[in-house]
Amino acid sequence: MMTRARPYLLTRSVVPENQESPIWFLHRLRFVPERYVFRRNHFPYPLRLPDRLTVRGLVSFPLSLSLAELKAMPAKTITAVLECAGNQRAKFSPPPFGEQWEGGALSQGAWTGVPLREVLARAGVRPGAAEVVFVGADEGLRPDMDGVFSYVRSLPLAKALHPDTMIAYAYNGAPLSLQRGYPLRLIVPGWYGMASVKWLAHIIVTDHPFTGPFQSIDYMYYPHPDRDDGKRPVTTIRVNSLIQFPLDRSIHRRGPLKVEGIAWTGRGVITRVEVSLDGGRTWREAKVSRDDHEPYAWVHWQWEWNADRPGDYEILVRATDSAGRTQPPHPLWNRKGYGYHAISRVRVQIT
Template identity: 35%
Template sequence: MRTPESAYDRRRLRQWLAGDARADGVSRRDMLRLLTAAGLAAGAVPAALAPPAAASPAGSAAASPPAPVSASAAAGIVKPLPEEWFTVRGTNAETKFVSLAGTGYHTPVDHFFVRNHTSTPVLDADDWTLTVWGDGLAHGRSAEFTLADLKKLPTVTRTAFVECAGNGRSFFTGQQGQAVTGTAWTLGAIGTARWTGVRLADVLRRAGASRRAVDVMPRGLDADYVTADGTDLGRVRRPLPLAKAMDDVLLAYAMNGEPLPYDHGHPVRVLVPSWIGISSIKWVGDIEVSATPLFSPWNTDFYRLFGEAYPPGGSAPLTRQTVKSAWELAWDANLAAGTGHRLTGRSWSGAGGVVRVEVSTDGGSTWRRARLHDAPRRDGWVRWSTDWRPPAPGPYTLLARATDTAGRTQPDATAPNSQGYLFDAVVRHPVRAV
């Protein structure tokens, strides 16, 4: 019987009180802020243990990446990013939702969004190893796994979406008039794929995870992330509670039946179903297993909620995704007036399957049920459709509102937070009948 995640949270709290929690790359100022938010007295924080040396990104001897288009080169992304499928946003590429119409349930790899902190490393699978280490292992020993070692373990395939925590961020400003920081995603920072790999739990057991372990922290092999002010935060890493790591987390090496592409974590990535995308570390190179709580900039300064609606020290680190809906229709699309149209879209939630989608074609004055084309699925989305005949030429506002198995329904507005995470409000999608 699994220990519930709340038990590990209580254990963390006791360790905070005892001064035993350990931070990785978090400043004393940030630690004090976290302690204040938790209502705890601030004590000395022990220095972080030094991680083992990790492999550097290497050129692939097995295959050469396809020649990127100019937009890809600018973004540091390997795969082509045709304008009809993607909007390039710095080091990231957002899927245009209209391009998903007719593509099926699983997002084709060539349409799948890309979220990079730096640029995509091109790694050789034959040279790759995963190091599992830390004081949460029996006898403090480390273990190494090659890709061949992982493939000897029981294979698991599951369908799940991966979604950036900032998906929908631009609507805080464009729809609610609130200033936020971060990449100005619309709703295309999500994709659903069929992932194949091994259970992280099986790897941790093979490595000798002990009863003392409370957190694990995967770390990527991409380049160090340097902030705009020149602060080097090191490679991307974010802790997971052991209860989650031992539950449904995968180390995935295939995507939609093919080896992971470079931009999506080749040769191995972490997949944390239903949680915000930063949890699903790409290009994983090592995993720390710790007997004390772990922290990094990605669960202290980033991926928490700050603002007037939250405690002075911010919310707890973000975990599950929110509920959202998107039309597979261009923004400001032109539709023939007096003609019948079949409009399509997708809805999803991190708390459970979507069981109902309501749509409005008159800005929210009236609502009706959309037809669902998929059964509610944990960790996945549902496709839906509705018929509409614009009665006359002019501007219209389309809305879609989803409800999931946990009873959550999209609200009219999302409480703002300074970094623009977890936007879940109904999006007002403008079109014009001509």
């Protein structure tokens, strides 16, 4: 009796738990199953999970909401890509320090929850508000600072009030797992995953910029290896693509070969995916499958190659979005290795 092989998560660290999705083997999936979603943590899992969500600060009516109370509010479901800002960090040259993600710190699913602006409307945001701060229940030590820190991030008020920014309590129709941020987490479609705070415990409306270490030290683009001038915050996901088949360094018989994968962006939608076999001198357009009702979802693309000549080949793929952004030949190197989005490449041998 034959057993069907199953892919597994690739462990990058044990404590805190950081594991990559087997994204190369999840072909043509609209939703990544829970067991295959990547895991990105800064600290060990929280020992105490919040039983209520508080909203305070520059509001007229401070709130303390239970999960049941949030579920009683009007809900919405959004299909969205969730990508770690450090995804593909290992591809930078030289590789920056940090988790050496290759390409699997990436997933997509259906998130269900309450629009954040509905909760903020119930609290009554007062004039002068500038940012909204989100406090997670996870905490621990940082190697670069003394003391115990919680994972805390903020959003500009306009982004917090966007109709698709949500407090999620379900993934793919099931309650959030502990790994996904049970009981509540923030979901910020179009932004890298660091903005989507897990195990959400407190929301604080402020009249000034938040400067915690996960806001002002981490998740900043530092363009220089040894100085901080020119730094800017990591926010919107860059246009990107991934070749899921064929695998890098794989060998294939000559004949028809289907090249396929996914492409995604945080601004607008993917409008074109192109393939090159000659180092980028010429490009051929791939077929793109997109659902216009899901603007935050990745698209599937494929290109039929008549690989009739034996030899070694490098397949290049680049995506373009509706904002006019196209993947560049080389990544914009930065000291912490965020936002890798260079042209996708695999090498194959045709025999």
